[in-house]
Amino acid sequence: MLNRRVYGADDDEDPGPEEGHDYRELCGGPLDGLLVQVTGWTPESLANGAALITNNGRYGPGGRAEYEPRPGDPDRWDWVGDSP
Known part of the structure; x- marks a missing residue:
């Protein structure tokens, strides 16, 4: 890494x-290639993925890019869309 x-x-x-x-x-998605630090996250939180604040998504500043664990490869999270 x-x-x-x-x-x-x-x-x-x-x-x-x-x-x-x-x-x-x-x-x-807008955060492609970045790493997200998940130290200390619970297994449930890791399974849910994350909605990360970004200025580069569909909704502009303050919008969120949503990522979920890739089936069969949970070390990679795939973009599933943007939210306000």
């Missing part, structure tokens, strides 16, 4: 993944 960017870490000096943390890769 070297040289990968983590969602929400744009203002960090090093926006890459940190050792000892768990991540999921976002696939498709």
Whole structure:
């Protein structure tokens, strides 16, 4: 996962993944290729995926990009759409 960017870490000096943390890769949609840090998430939360704030989605600033775990490959989360 070297040289990968983590969602929400744009203002960090090093926006890459940190050792000892768990991540999921976002696939498709406005956050394609980013990693989302999921360290400490419950199994239920991981199974539900996430609605992540983004300025680049269908609804513009403050909108959310929705991602769900890929069947058979839960380390990758697929984009399922945008919401306001």
